Amino acid sequence: MYYGGVIDDTVVCCARVIxxxxxxxxxxRVATKKPFRGQGLNSQLFxxxxxxxxxxxxxRLILGAQDQxxxxYLHLGFKVVGDAFIDAGITHHMMEKKI
Incomplete structure (x- = not known):
């Protein structure tokens, strides 16, 4: 499934769910276009x-979060689980949220 946040007929944030x-x-694949970051759009998407x-x-929701x-994700109630791993040259940790 794909989720997208739309403003003025333009997708400005998105996520894929498997x-x-x-x-x-x-x-x-959580992403937000740069001009729209910091506006709480991905919080609404989540x-x-x-x-x-x-x-x-x-x-339960899980994701591999870039450390930065x-x-x-912590603010949204996710918790870090497991050891660090590298994806695309960037350090990540698995995170989960029980709902």
Missing amino acids: EEDNKTWHIQ KKIEQDAKNNGID AQGF
Whole structure:
């Protein structure tokens, strides 16, 4: 599934969600166009993803967060799990949120 935030007919933020199993969704490829960052758009996007997850019987969200973005996900209620890993030359950690 793909989620997108639209302003004036333009997609300005997005995320991909893959069902890992019947109780877990894996959120990937979260992005916001530079001019729209810092406006709370991805927070709204994550609220929609979480609500849809609940409506579909999902009880856990996971994602691989770039270390520089961990603060954002911590603010949304995610917790760091596991050791660091490198993806595309950038240090990441898995994070999860039980809902």
